[in-house]
Amino acid sequence: MPLWLIILFMGLVTFALRLLPVILLERIEIPLRVRQALRFVPLAVLSAIIFPEVLQPRGALDLSLGNARLLAGGLAMLVAWRTKNVLLTIAVGMGALWILQAIL
Amino acid sequence: MVTGRSEFLAGVRAELPILLGVVPFGLIFGITALGAGIPPGLAFSMSSIVFAGSSQLIGARLVGAGTPGLIIVLTTFVVNLRHLLYSTSVAPYLKPLSPAWKWLLAYLLTDEAYAVTILHYHRETESPHKHWFFLGAGLALWSTWQASTAAGILLGQQIPAQWSLDFTVALTFIGIVFPALKDRAGVASALSAGVVAVLAVALPLKLGLIVAALTGIGVGMAVESLSPTRRIVEPQPRAASPEEEA
Numbered sequence: 001m002p003l004w005l006i007i008l009f010m011g012l013v014t015f016a017l018r019l020l021p022v023i024l025l026e027r028i029e030i031p032l033r034v035r036q037a038l039r040f041v042p043l044a045v046l047s048a049i050i051f052p053e054v055l056q057p058r059g060a061l062d063l064s065l066g067n068a069r070l071l072a073g074g075l076a077m078l079v080a081w082r083t084k085n086v087l088l089t090i091a092v093g094m095g096a097l098w099i100l101q102a103i104l
Numbered sequence: 105m106v107t108g109r110s111e112f113l114a115g116v117r118a119e120l121p122i123l124l125g126v127v128p129f130g131l132i133f134g135i136t137a138l139g140a141g142i143p144p145g146l147a148f149s150m151s152s153i154v155f156a157g158s159s160q161l162i163g164a165r166l167v168g169a170g171t172p173g174l175i176i177v178l179t180t181f182v183v184n185l186r187h188l189l190y191s192t193s194v195a196p197y198l199k200p201l202s203p204a205w206k207w208l209l210a211y212l213l214t215d216e217a218y219a220v221t222i223l224h225y226h227r228e229t230e231s232p233h234k235h236w237f238f239l240g241a242g243l244a245l246w247s248t249w250q251a252s253t254a255a256g257i258l259l260g261q262q263i264p265a266q267w268s269l270d271f272t273v274a275l276t277f278i279g280i281v282f283p284a285l286k287d288r289a290g291v292a293s294a295l296s297a298g299v300v301a302v303l304a305v306a307l308p309l310k311l312g313l314i315v316a317a318l319t320g321i322g323v324g325m326a327v328e329s330l331s332p333t334r335r336i337v338e339p340q341p342r343a344a345s346p347e348e349e350a
Contacts, residue, residue, distance in 0.1 A: 001173030003146055010153070020191065043284060043290055044324065045158070047294040086279030
Protein backbone atom coordinates (compact mmCIF):
# COMPACT_ATOMS: atom_id res chain seq x y z
CA MET A 1 0.00 0.00 0.00
CA PRO A 2 1.53 3.38 -0.96
CA LEU A 3 2.12 5.80 1.88
CA TRP A 4 -0.41 8.38 0.67
CA LEU A 5 -3.11 5.71 0.67
CA ILE A 6 -2.20 4.61 4.21
CA ILE A 7 -2.53 8.22 5.37
CA LEU A 8 -5.86 8.59 3.58
CA PHE A 9 -7.23 5.45 5.26
CA MET A 10 -5.90 6.59 8.65
CA GLY A 11 -7.84 9.82 8.12
CA LEU A 12 -11.03 8.06 6.99
CA VAL A 13 -11.00 5.67 9.96
CA THR A 14 -10.44 8.54 12.41
CA PHE A 15 -13.11 10.72 10.83
CA ALA A 16 -15.62 7.86 10.84
CA LEU A 17 -15.12 7.33 14.58
CA ARG A 18 -15.76 11.04 15.16
CA LEU A 19 -18.71 11.37 12.80
CA LEU A 20 -20.79 8.20 13.00
CA PRO A 21 -22.27 8.70 16.49
CA VAL A 22 -23.14 12.31 15.61
CA ILE A 23 -25.16 11.38 12.52
CA LEU A 24 -26.47 7.99 13.65
CA LEU A 25 -27.27 8.64 17.29
CA GLU A 26 -30.98 8.03 16.83
CA ARG A 27 -30.23 4.54 15.60
CA ILE A 28 -27.27 3.38 17.68
CA GLU A 29 -26.40 3.48 21.32
CA ILE A 30 -23.01 2.40 22.65
CA PRO A 31 -23.50 -0.38 25.23
CA LEU A 32 -22.20 0.22 28.75
CA ARG A 33 -19.61 -2.58 28.46
CA VAL A 34 -18.11 -0.96 25.36
CA ARG A 35 -18.04 2.45 27.04
CA GLN A 36 -16.22 0.89 30.00
CA ALA A 37 -13.72 -0.71 27.62
CA LEU A 38 -13.06 2.54 25.76
CA ARG A 39 -11.96 4.22 28.97
CA PHE A 40 -8.89 1.98 28.99
CA VAL A 41 -7.91 2.52 25.35
CA PRO A 42 -5.56 5.51 25.81
CA LEU A 43 -3.94 4.05 28.93
CA ALA A 44 -3.33 0.67 27.32
CA VAL A 45 -2.15 1.96 23.94
CA LEU A 46 0.21 4.60 25.31
CA SER A 47 1.69 2.20 27.89
CA ALA A 48 2.25 -0.36 25.15
CA ILE A 49 4.43 2.25 23.43
CA ILE A 50 6.23 3.52 26.53
CA PHE A 51 7.39 0.16 27.92
CA PRO A 52 9.36 -1.16 24.91
CA GLU A 53 10.76 2.32 24.30
CA VAL A 54 12.22 2.45 27.80
CA LEU A 55 13.03 -1.23 28.41
CA GLN A 56 14.16 -2.30 24.92
CA PRO A 57 15.84 0.72 23.35
CA ARG A 58 18.01 -1.49 21.13
CA GLY A 59 15.47 -4.24 20.56
CA ALA A 60 16.56 -6.52 23.42
CA LEU A 61 15.39 -6.25 27.02
CA ASP A 62 17.93 -4.08 28.91
CA LEU A 63 17.31 -3.66 32.64
CA SER A 64 20.89 -2.60 33.40
CA LEU A 65 22.03 0.77 34.73
CA GLY A 66 23.76 1.25 31.39
CA ASN A 67 20.35 1.77 29.78
CA ALA A 68 20.12 5.57 29.74
CA ARG A 69 16.49 5.52 28.51
CA LEU A 70 15.42 3.36 31.43
CA LEU A 71 16.91 5.78 33.98
CA ALA A 72 15.72 8.93 32.18
CA GLY A 73 12.28 7.39 31.62
CA GLY A 74 12.01 6.40 35.28
CA LEU A 75 12.85 9.94 36.36
CA ALA A 76 10.29 11.31 33.89
CA MET A 77 7.63 8.98 35.32
CA LEU A 78 8.35 10.33 38.78
CA VAL A 79 8.00 13.91 37.50
CA ALA A 80 4.78 13.10 35.60
CA TRP A 81 3.28 11.41 38.63
CA ARG A 82 4.17 14.20 41.08
CA THR A 83 3.56 17.27 38.88
CA LYS A 84 1.05 16.11 36.20
CA ASN A 85 2.95 18.49 33.90
CA VAL A 86 3.67 17.14 30.39
CA LEU A 87 6.14 19.88 29.41
CA LEU A 88 8.16 19.46 32.61
CA THR A 89 8.14 15.68 32.09
CA ILE A 90 9.60 16.06 28.59
CA ALA A 91 12.18 18.62 29.74
CA VAL A 92 13.42 16.56 32.71
CA GLY A 93 13.42 13.32 30.71
CA MET A 94 15.40 14.77 27.79
CA GLY A 95 17.82 16.59 30.12
CA ALA A 96 18.45 13.38 32.04
CA LEU A 97 18.91 11.38 28.80
CA TRP A 98 21.49 13.82 27.44
CA ILE A 99 23.47 13.86 30.69
CA LEU A 100 23.36 10.06 30.99
CA GLN A 101 24.38 9.56 27.36
CA ALA A 102 27.35 11.83 27.96
CA ILE A 103 28.58 10.00 31.06
CA LEU A 104 27.57 6.34 30.45
CA MET B 105 -26.09 39.37 24.35
CA VAL B 106 -24.56 36.07 23.32
CA THR B 107 -23.87 35.96 19.60
CA GLY B 108 -22.19 33.42 17.34
CA ARG B 109 -19.20 35.71 17.19
CA SER B 110 -18.85 36.05 20.96
CA GLU B 111 -19.24 32.28 21.38
CA PHE B 112 -16.57 31.69 18.72
CA LEU B 113 -14.12 34.00 20.49
CA ALA B 114 -14.91 32.42 23.86
CA GLY B 115 -14.09 29.02 22.33
CA VAL B 116 -10.76 30.29 21.04
CA ARG B 117 -9.95 31.78 24.47
CA ALA B 118 -10.88 28.58 26.31
CA GLU B 119 -8.55 26.61 24.03
CA LEU B 120 -5.54 28.93 24.46
CA PRO B 121 -4.02 27.37 27.63
CA ILE B 122 -4.21 23.91 26.02
CA LEU B 123 -2.39 25.12 22.91
CA LEU B 124 0.74 25.62 25.00
CA GLY B 125 1.00 21.87 25.35
CA VAL B 126 0.02 21.19 21.74
CA VAL B 127 2.91 23.12 20.19
CA PRO B 128 5.71 20.80 21.40
CA PHE B 129 3.55 17.79 20.48
CA GLY B 130 3.22 19.10 16.91
CA LEU B 131 6.95 19.81 16.74
CA ILE B 132 7.69 16.29 17.94
CA PHE B 133 5.34 14.82 15.35
CA GLY B 134 6.99 16.77 12.53
CA ILE B 135 10.45 15.68 13.62
CA THR B 136 9.36 12.05 14.17
CA ALA B 137 7.64 11.82 10.79
CA LEU B 138 10.76 12.99 8.95
CA GLY B 139 12.88 10.64 11.05
CA ALA B 140 10.61 7.79 9.95
CA GLY B 141 11.38 8.63 6.33
CA ILE B 142 8.03 10.23 5.49
CA PRO B 143 8.50 12.98 2.85
CA PRO B 144 7.83 16.50 4.22
CA GLY B 145 4.72 17.08 2.07
CA LEU B 146 3.05 13.86 3.17
CA ALA B 147 4.05 14.41 6.80
CA PHE B 148 2.40 17.82 6.69
CA SER B 149 -0.73 16.53 4.96
CA MET B 150 -1.10 13.90 7.70
CA SER B 151 -1.85 16.68 10.18
CA SER B 152 -4.93 17.79 8.26
CA ILE B 153 -6.02 14.40 6.88
CA VAL B 154 -5.70 12.42 10.12
CA PHE B 155 -5.67 15.33 12.62
CA ALA B 156 -5.16 13.14 15.70
CA GLY B 157 -1.82 13.59 17.46
CA SER B 158 -1.20 10.28 19.22
CA SER B 159 -2.24 8.17 16.24
CA GLN B 160 -0.14 10.30 13.88
CA LEU B 161 2.91 9.77 16.08
CA ILE B 162 2.28 6.06 16.37
CA GLY B 163 1.52 5.80 12.66
CA ALA B 164 4.74 7.61 11.75
CA ARG B 165 6.78 5.23 13.90
CA LEU B 166 5.07 2.20 12.37
CA VAL B 167 5.81 3.56 8.89
CA GLY B 168 9.45 3.97 9.94
CA ALA B 169 9.50 0.33 11.08
CA GLY B 170 8.19 -0.85 7.72
CA THR B 171 4.82 -2.04 9.05
CA PRO B 172 2.23 -3.16 6.45
CA GLY B 173 -0.41 -0.51 5.68
CA LEU B 174 -3.33 -2.60 6.89
CA ILE B 175 -1.78 -2.96 10.36
CA ILE B 176 -1.11 0.78 10.51
CA VAL B 177 -4.73 1.55 9.66
CA LEU B 178 -5.97 -1.04 12.17
CA THR B 179 -3.71 0.43 14.88
CA THR B 180 -5.06 3.91 14.07
CA PHE B 181 -8.56 2.56 14.52
CA VAL B 182 -7.75 1.11 17.96
CA VAL B 183 -5.85 4.20 19.10
CA ASN B 184 -8.69 6.51 18.04
CA LEU B 185 -11.58 4.39 19.34
CA ARG B 186 -11.93 6.83 22.23
CA HIS B 187 -13.34 9.39 19.79
CA LEU B 188 -16.50 7.28 19.64
CA LEU B 189 -17.07 8.29 23.24
CA TYR B 190 -16.56 11.99 22.57
CA SER B 191 -18.77 11.85 19.54
CA THR B 192 -21.56 10.06 21.41
CA SER B 193 -21.35 12.57 24.20
CA VAL B 194 -21.65 15.68 21.97
CA ALA B 195 -24.17 14.13 19.57
CA PRO B 196 -27.33 15.28 21.45
CA TYR B 197 -26.10 18.89 21.37
CA LEU B 198 -25.35 18.77 17.64
CA LYS B 199 -28.69 17.22 16.75
CA PRO B 200 -30.42 20.47 15.64
CA LEU B 201 -27.52 21.47 13.37
CA SER B 202 -27.34 21.07 9.60
CA PRO B 203 -25.36 18.14 8.13
CA ALA B 204 -22.58 20.55 7.06
CA TRP B 205 -22.10 21.71 10.66
CA LYS B 206 -22.16 18.13 11.94
CA TRP B 207 -19.48 17.02 9.48
CA LEU B 208 -17.30 20.05 10.18
CA LEU B 209 -17.51 19.76 13.97
CA ALA B 210 -16.96 15.99 13.83
CA TYR B 211 -13.76 16.63 11.86
CA LEU B 212 -12.63 19.05 14.60
CA LEU B 213 -13.53 16.66 17.45
CA THR B 214 -10.11 16.08 19.04
CA ASP B 215 -9.26 15.35 22.69
CA GLU B 216 -8.34 18.99 23.21
CA ALA B 217 -11.40 20.54 21.56
CA TYR B 218 -13.72 18.06 23.25
CA ALA B 219 -12.30 18.83 26.68
CA VAL B 220 -13.32 22.50 26.64
CA THR B 221 -16.44 22.15 24.49
CA ILE B 222 -18.22 19.55 26.58
CA LEU B 223 -17.71 21.72 29.68
CA HIS B 224 -19.28 24.61 27.81
CA TYR B 225 -22.26 22.50 26.72
CA HIS B 226 -22.79 21.40 30.33
CA ARG B 227 -22.83 24.99 31.57
CA GLU B 228 -26.30 26.27 32.30
CA THR B 229 -26.06 29.45 30.25
CA GLU B 230 -28.76 29.66 27.62
CA SER B 231 -27.26 30.10 24.19
CA PRO B 232 -28.40 28.92 20.78
CA HIS B 233 -24.84 29.47 19.48
CA LYS B 234 -22.79 26.98 21.48
CA HIS B 235 -21.70 25.24 18.28
CA TRP B 236 -19.78 28.42 17.48
CA PHE B 237 -17.82 27.91 20.71
CA PHE B 238 -17.01 24.38 19.50
CA LEU B 239 -15.90 25.79 16.13
CA GLY B 240 -13.69 28.41 17.81
CA ALA B 241 -11.98 25.87 20.06
CA GLY B 242 -11.63 23.38 17.19
CA LEU B 243 -10.18 25.86 14.68
CA ALA B 244 -7.78 27.32 17.26
CA LEU B 245 -6.44 23.83 17.86
CA TRP B 246 -6.45 22.94 14.15
CA SER B 247 -4.37 25.95 13.10
CA THR B 248 -1.93 25.50 15.98
CA TRP B 249 -1.52 21.83 15.08
CA GLN B 250 -0.81 22.64 11.41
CA ALA B 251 1.66 25.42 12.27
CA SER B 252 3.57 23.42 14.87
CA THR B 253 3.74 20.37 12.58
CA ALA B 254 5.17 22.57 9.83
CA ALA B 255 7.71 24.02 12.26
CA GLY B 256 8.69 20.49 13.35
CA ILE B 257 9.18 19.43 9.73
CA LEU B 258 11.37 22.47 9.02
CA LEU B 259 13.37 21.98 12.23
CA GLY B 260 13.57 18.22 11.87
CA GLN B 261 15.73 18.47 8.78
CA GLN B 262 18.46 20.17 10.80
CA ILE B 263 18.44 18.15 14.00
CA PRO B 264 21.21 15.56 14.36
CA ALA B 265 20.23 12.01 15.33
CA GLN B 266 22.47 11.95 18.42
CA TRP B 267 20.09 14.41 20.10
CA SER B 268 17.80 11.36 20.53
CA LEU B 269 14.71 13.50 19.98
CA ASP B 270 12.74 10.34 19.17
CA PHE B 271 12.63 9.79 22.94
CA THR B 272 10.31 12.79 23.32
CA VAL B 273 7.49 10.57 22.01
CA ALA B 274 7.79 8.17 24.96
CA LEU B 275 8.20 11.13 27.34
CA THR B 276 5.09 12.84 25.98
CA PHE B 277 3.09 9.65 26.50
CA ILE B 278 4.52 9.24 30.02
CA GLY B 279 3.32 12.78 30.74
CA ILE B 280 -0.17 11.88 29.49
CA VAL B 281 -0.52 8.43 31.09
CA PHE B 282 0.69 9.03 34.64
CA PRO B 283 -1.76 11.79 35.58
CA ALA B 284 -4.55 9.58 34.17
CA LEU B 285 -3.78 6.64 36.49
CA LYS B 286 -6.57 7.27 38.95
CA ASP B 287 -7.62 3.84 40.14
CA ARG B 288 -6.49 0.24 40.44
CA ALA B 289 -8.16 -0.79 37.17
CA GLY B 290 -6.30 1.92 35.27
CA VAL B 291 -2.95 0.94 36.74
CA ALA B 292 -3.59 -2.74 35.98
CA SER B 293 -4.57 -1.86 32.42
CA ALA B 294 -1.44 0.23 31.82
CA LEU B 295 0.94 -2.27 33.45
CA SER B 296 -0.43 -5.32 31.66
CA ALA B 297 -0.41 -3.56 28.27
CA GLY B 298 3.19 -2.48 28.83
CA VAL B 299 4.41 -5.91 29.89
CA VAL B 300 2.68 -7.64 26.97
CA ALA B 301 4.12 -5.06 24.56
CA VAL B 302 7.62 -5.92 25.81
CA LEU B 303 6.98 -9.67 25.54
CA ALA B 304 5.27 -9.39 22.15
CA VAL B 305 7.83 -7.11 20.55
CA ALA B 306 8.99 -9.94 18.28
CA LEU B 307 5.49 -10.64 16.91
CA PRO B 308 5.37 -10.25 13.14
CA LEU B 309 3.88 -7.20 11.42
CA LYS B 310 4.20 -5.05 14.56
CA LEU B 311 1.05 -6.74 15.84
CA GLY B 312 2.47 -6.55 19.36
CA LEU B 313 1.00 -3.08 19.89
CA ILE B 314 -2.53 -4.21 19.09
CA VAL B 315 -2.23 -7.41 21.15
CA ALA B 316 -0.85 -5.39 24.07
CA ALA B 317 -3.58 -2.76 23.83
CA LEU B 318 -6.35 -5.37 23.75
CA THR B 319 -4.77 -7.14 26.76
CA GLY B 320 -4.64 -3.86 28.69
CA ILE B 321 -8.28 -3.10 27.90
CA GLY B 322 -9.35 -6.60 28.98
CA VAL B 323 -7.34 -6.53 32.20
CA GLY B 324 -8.64 -3.06 33.06
CA MET B 325 -12.25 -4.19 32.61
CA ALA B 326 -11.66 -7.38 34.61
CA VAL B 327 -10.14 -5.50 37.55
CA GLU B 328 -12.93 -2.95 37.41
CA SER B 329 -15.62 -5.63 37.51
CA LEU B 330 -13.90 -7.19 40.55
CA SER B 331 -14.33 -3.95 42.50
CA PRO B 332 -17.99 -3.13 41.83
CA THR B 333 -18.32 -0.75 44.79
CA ARG B 334 -15.64 1.53 43.41
CA ARG B 335 -16.75 5.16 43.82
CA ILE B 336 -20.41 4.26 43.80
CA VAL B 337 -20.51 3.77 47.56
CA GLU B 338 -18.13 6.29 49.03
CA PRO B 339 -17.02 5.45 52.58
CA GLN B 340 -18.62 7.72 55.13
CA PRO B 341 -16.27 10.53 56.18
CA ARG B 342 -14.73 9.50 59.45
CA ALA B 343 -14.77 11.92 62.38
CA ALA B 344 -11.25 13.23 62.84
CA SER B 345 -9.46 11.33 65.57
CA PRO B 346 -7.73 13.22 68.37
CA GLU B 347 -4.27 12.43 66.97
CA GLU B 348 -5.15 13.99 63.63
CA GLU B 349 -6.44 17.13 65.26
CA ALA B 350 -3.28 17.55 67.28
